[in-house]
Amino acid sequence: MTPTPIAEPLFRPEDAVPMSTDEADVLAWPVAAEQLATLAKYWLATGRASGRPHVMPVMGVWLGSTLTVSSRPGTVKGRNLLRDGRCVVTATTELGDLVLEGDAGRVTDVARQREAAAAFVAKYDWRFGLRDGRAYDDSLPGSPEYAFFEIVPVKGFGYGPDGLTATRWRF
Template structure:
């Protein structure tokens, strides 16, 4: 994967979308999108059910080394969906921007990746996880998570978007190759 994705502005078109003519807005920088992806904000993961229907659930997500990492009890719907069909979307909104990453998730179990993911969760959320074999263990989890230990999924981005809630930047798309 390239170090920086290809960036493009998404032009505002259509009735009611005109921007202030005096505002000279630029697309959001990828560095700013990465910062927003590593903030302790609420994140949502959309996956594909076996019948093709969507499934969405809240969870912790972190950006590390050009990938999004999420963890989930291996028996949950989102984990089973990712194992069967890795297509997924992670979304968050931080600092007046909606950030969306579309990609493919793959279960990871090597100790180095699990350790980096554990460190990232601690740095972003203050969530103390530890590597336990091929999983991450923790003293606690979300009430709806099924409880630890958790499988870790690495999501390789294919396309990402940022949409401003206020007129601070142009709607932006990034393409990864």
């Protein structure tokens, strides 16, 4: 079981004006995580080998304390994650804007692939065929290969819709 991250105001009193430094405004991680789990789309930022950023929308599922996204391994985001798993995921929820810095790795464990595939069916009705340790979308011509990437959050930020509240989570 993953421990709940430390949640704290993002700003100190001396640099917060006009941001809130009231502990009562801190967004609890379980509340933010619940909001994130229900979203249909996330924005994934990765880094190219040249250092230039690359941002694309992705679909993803929460498996415990990690976000699992799917991508074809030959896409820019897939190649970026295979080369360097450091990434950022952003999303907008009813509670405001959320930013998660994380480390991604390709899911190669067959049991974990099955778990991810089942979660994609439950959330999106997107079915993957799993063969020889790889995922395929058999509904598309040629059954293209997909990869599951599991993103482990390292640090997170939540910005309230009022524009005056901000939370940092340290995992």
